[in-house]
Amino acid sequence: MFIDSAKINVRGGSGGKGCKSFYRDKYQRRGVADGGDGGKGADIIIQADHNLLTLLDFQHHRHFFGSHGGHGSGNHKKGRSAEDIIIRVPLGTIIQDEATGSILRDLNASGEQVIVARGGRGGLGNWHRKAEEAEPGEPGEEKTLILDLKLLADVGVVGFPNAGKSTLISAISNAHPKIAPYPFTTTGPILGVVNSGNKKFVIADIPGLISGASEGRGLGDKFLKHVERTRVLIHLLDMAGFEGRDPVNDYKNINLELKNFSLEVYKKPQVICANKMDIEGADENLKRFKKLIKKPVYPISALEKNNLEELIDAVAKKL
Numbered sequence: 152m153f154i155d156s157a158k159i160n161v162r163g164g165s166g167g168k169g170c171k172s173f174y175r176d177k178y179q180r181r182g183v184a185d186g187g188d189g190g191k192g193a194d195i196i197i198q199a200d201h202n203l204l205t206l207l208d209f210q211h212h213r214h215f216f217g218s219h220g221g222h223g224s225g226n227h228k229k230g231r232s233a234e235d236i237i238i239r240v241p242l243g244t245i246i247q248d249e250a251t252g253s254i255l256r257d258l259n260a261s262g263e264q265v266i267v268a269r270g271g272r273g274g275l276g277n278w279h280r281k282a283e284e285a286e287p288g289e290p291g292e293e294k295t296l297i298l299d300l301k302l303l304a305d306v307g308v309v310g311f312p313n314a315g316k317s318t319l320i321s322a323i324s325n326a327h328p329k330i331a332p333y334p335f336t337t338t339g340p341i342l343g344v345v346n347s348g349n350k351k352f353v354i355a356d357i358p359g360l361i362s363g364a365s366e367g368r369g370l371g372d373k374f375l376k377h378v379e380r381t382r383v384l385i386h387l388l389d390m391a392g393f394e395g396r397d398p399v400n401d402y403k404n405i406n407l408e409l410k411n412f413s414l415e416v417y418k419k420p421q422v423i424c425a426n427k428m429d430i431e432g433a434d435e436n437l438k439r440f441k442k443l444i445k446k447p448v449y450p451i452s453a454l455e456k457n458n459l460e461e462l463i464d465a466v467a468k469k470l
């Protein structure tokens with residue numbers, strides 16, 4: 152199961168209480184204030200970790216409460232500071248404060264950290280002249296956060312269901328998504344690494360799009376956000392028109408859905424790829440396609456692994 156968003160509740164630990172205490176020996180009529188300060192409460196920190204791939208853990212574990220700082224004690228002794236809590240999330244996680252809607256951070260580098268809820272300051276002990284009474288610790292910050300994962304891939308493969316996106320990804324990368332002759336086989340995004348000669352890039356297989364995806368048809372466009380941060384798109388077409396579809400219309404329709412989703416995605420450089428060239432009739436379709444669309448097209452057969460090097464080269468060049 153691919154979970155790409157989660158909601159969590161975080162609260163920093165409260166600060167420890169300051170201490171009220173007086174030191175007195177037998178010669179002193181009035182004691183000397185010597186109550187120490189409270190320690191600081193735990194911060195809640197979110198850290199990006201490249202070993203994680205999903206936000207699945209947060210389905211079960213949603214509350215992260217920091218422990219409070221130690222209380223101060225006599226003889227100027229400061230309470231201990233609480234240990235911070237570190238929450239690990241996959242690279243590419245966007246953290247949003249639910250109450251304000253503001254994006255706290257977009258974690259893109261492994262190890263990058265952000266404090267999402269500060270622990271409270273410890274209260275002052277009565278040894279401070281300004282604090283006649285010992286103070287209580289401050290409460291920690293509390294927030295509800297929305298975590299959203301956008302995959303970080305260099306290349307996204309877009310196309311109609313059954314165009315052969317998963318077949319292509321398993322032919323050129325280390326990923327092996329399920330392949331089947333029915334639409335919407337792929338129900339969540341999948342990442343693969345292409346490693347060919349001196350060329351290396353990360354490629355994302357996303358579920359198929361259909362006309363009306365931007366209005367929620369099929370699996371809708373909810374997975375398209377995963378291509379927002381890619382740099383190049385492979386626009387994969389079933390050039391054989393195997394299911395009675397017309398590749399020229401498919402090409403236009405997918406572009407229309409991309410445009411409805413976001414202009415930025417629509418404007419990304421595309422490598423147009425004609426798949427299923429091993430099937431009869433694909434050649435004629437390709438001729439017609441070239442005549443009408445007038446853009447470079449890379450003919451391949453993902454199934455028979457034909458011309459894949461040429462495609463990888465073209466993608467690497469665009470990158």
Ligand SMILES: Nc1nc2c(ncn2[C@@H]2O[C@H](COP(=O)(O)OP(=O)(O)OP(=O)(O)O)[C@@H](O)[C@H]2O)c(=O)[nH]1
Pocket residue numbers: 310311312313314315316317318319329330331332333334335336337338358359360426427428429430451452453454455
């Ligand atoms: N003849 C032929 N069949 C292909 C080729 N590429 C894919 N197929 C077949 O097309 C069907 C769909 O392939 P998938 O790779 O699952 O297609 P997809 O685009 O990932 O489909 P969804 O995940 O449903 O969007 C499968 O039966 C594949 O074997 C090709 O180059 N030639």
Ligand SMILES: [Mg+2]
Pocket residue numbers: 316317318328329330336337356
């Ligand atoms: Mg697929």
